Amino acid sequence: MEEKRxxxxxxxxxxxxxxxGAGKLINVSRFGMQASVDLTDNQINVTDPVDVExxxxxxxxxxxxxxxxxxxxxxxxxxxxxIEIKAMDPSAKYDILEFxxxxxxxxxxxxx
Numbered sequence: 001m002e003e004k005r006x007x008x009x010x011x012x013x014x015x016x017x018x019x020x021g022a023g024k025l026i027n028v029s030r031f032g033m034q035a036s037v038d039l040t041d042n043q044i045n046v047t048d049p050v051d052v053e054x055x056x057x058x059x060x061x062x063x064x065x066x067x068x069x070x071x072x073x074x075x076x077x078x079x080x081x082x083i084e085i086k087a088m089d090p091s092a093k094y095d096i097l098e099f100x101x102x103x104x105x106x107x108x109x110x111x112x
């Protein structure tokens with residue numbers, strides 16, 4: 001299968017809440033992210049708008065992101081959703097990417 005992503009995704013595990021349900025952020029890239037969301041009553045479909053609130057360590061406030069759902073995969077009552085970032089404060093995006101990059105670097109150094 002041909003890779004369609006333009007930018008590297010960094011594994012990251014942060015608490016996140018969407019307007020569809022609570023869950024966690026699994027990975028992030030420059031223009032997208034994947035979240036695991038627990039849904040019981042809500043439906044989520046490709047092209048749906050989605051608001052994401054991310055709890056980032058070392059920040060005194062949650063990071064807000066507006067996005068569009070680009071991929072949905074159901075696993076029991078959990079959905080893996082791919083989100084294209086449409087709007088996010090640039091400094092908040094930098095902080096998330098920096099946090100993910102540092103975790104990725106630490107993981108790679110440990111495997112050497």
